[in-house]
Amino acid sequence: MNGEDSFINNIWPIGGGKGGSGKTFLTGSLGLLLARQGLRTLLIDADLGAANLHTVIGVAHPGRSLSDFVNKKVETLEDAVTKTPVPNLYFISGAGDNLDMANLVHTQKMRLLRAISKLPYEHILLDLGAGTSFNTIDFFLISNTGIFITTPEPTSIENVYRLIRSVYLRKIRQVLREEAFRELLQEAVMRSNGSSAKNPEDLLRILKDCDPVQGGLLEESLRDFRFKLVLNQLRKQDNHQIGTLICRICEKHLGLRVHFLGNILHDDRVHDAVCRKVSFLEKYPYTQTATDLREFCHRFLTDREENPPVGPSIEKTKAEILMTANC
Ligand SMILES: Nc1ncnc2c1ncn2[C@@H]1O[C@H](COP(=O)(O)OP(=O)(O)OP(=O)(O)O)[C@@H](O)[C@H]1O
Ligand SMILES: [Mg+2]
Incomplete structure (x- = not known):
């Protein structure tokens, strides 16, 4: 493994299909907990157009931003990094941008993904925008993690x-290239008597049937x-097993293993901390929600040790994303 690959392994896109689920809160909290353990951690606000991570981590006026790099106002992405008040915690802001991630042209996006993959931090957390846009999904594909x-x-x-499924389908499309993907869809339609069903697991099964070599390759990359x-x-009144159930559904219907890292309790004081622009973990360390966040961080680190990420080569990913750029 070369140096570039080892950095790719540390990129963690944080996404959710719906706005307001807590991506930014989680990114800020996990970043703080990792940094407190002495791990050099970089947070990137990739929710361009609606960036607000700076407020959650107490950086009032981030100097540089991601768009300075995209618009070539700074030479390297490292030049856009801002220090935070927390030792070991660094930040690239998405604030003040008139840039929207959804509107990044392909070359800009590739340059950005490539630059992120080379940054020398132990953990890079990406706060993504809501939804399943192509550009959001690219972050999951470049790192194989999320x-x-x-x-x-x-x-x-x-x-x-839907977001997990979109990432999965996009991966199939990326590995197969466009033409083969279209042929596979046609075959799936034929086998399902004309219905347009494209359950990713069915697609994989059909592919293994028609082309065992390609099918095996795809299965390997999905692993x-x-x-x-x-x-x-x-x-408190919610079903605490929901997370485990979602993971089971992903495994059953997508054939994809998603590790559940735990529940984080709702606490009105999160709102209070955000309004006061202070860290929830620092202001309310003795709450159940703070305990949940610490346990989540602990599981994140142990799970990472037990199942180390397998990063794709950036060159390969670049080529693959290029192939699917106009899909
Ligand atoms: N565990 C929690 N308990 C109570 N409130 C929470 C919790 N997590 C997040 N919130 C609140 O939910 C709201 C949305 O959180 P956040 O901004 O992190 O979501 P988001 O997924 O980043 O949203 P967006 O998609 O708009 O960027 C905020 O007001 C935040 O204070
Ligand atoms: Mg957010």
Whole structure:
């Protein structure tokens, strides 16, 4: 493994299908907990157009931002990094941007992904925007890792499942290239008597049937995914098993293993901390929610040791994303 690959392994996109599920809160909290353990951690606010991570981590006026790099106002992405008041915690802001992630042109996006993959930090957490846009999904594909977040509400669960499924389908498309992907879809339609069903697991089965070599390759790349799930804003009366159930559904219907990293209790004092622009973990360390966050961080680190991420080569990923750029 070369140096570049080892950095790719440390990138953790944090996404959820629905706005307001707690991506930014979780990114800030996990960043703080990792940094407190002496791990050099970089947070990137990739929710361009709606960036607000700086407020959660107490950086009032971030000097540089991601768009300075995209617009070539700074030479390297490292030049856009801001120090935070917390030792070991660094930050690239997305604030003040008139840039929208969804509107990044392909070359800008590739340059950004490539630059992120080279940054020398022990952990890089990316706070993503809500939804399943192509650019959001690219972050999951470049790192093969990701933390998905949902609340217990059915709408949020539906959206996070849709996001996981979109990442999975996009991976199939990326590995197969466009033409082969289209042929596979046609075959799937034929086998399902004309219905347009494209359950990713069915696609994989059909591919293994028609082309065992390609099917095996695809199965192998899907095995490289290291996806985690966290359930945020759980209330005492909610079913505490929802997270485990979602992971089971992903395994059953997508054939994809997603590791559940725990529940984080809803606490009105999160709102209070955000309004006061102070860290929830520092202001309310003795709450159940703070304990949940610490346990989540602990599981994140131990799970990472037990299942180390397998990063793709950036060159390979670049080529693969290029192939699917216009899909
Ligand atoms: N565990 C929690 N308990 C109570 N409130 C929470 C919790 N987590 C997040 N919140 C609150 O939920 C709201 C949304 O959180 P956050 O901004 O982190 O979500 P988001 O997923 O980043 O949203 P967006 O998609 O708009 O960027 C905020 O007001 C935050 O204070
Ligand atoms: Mg956010």
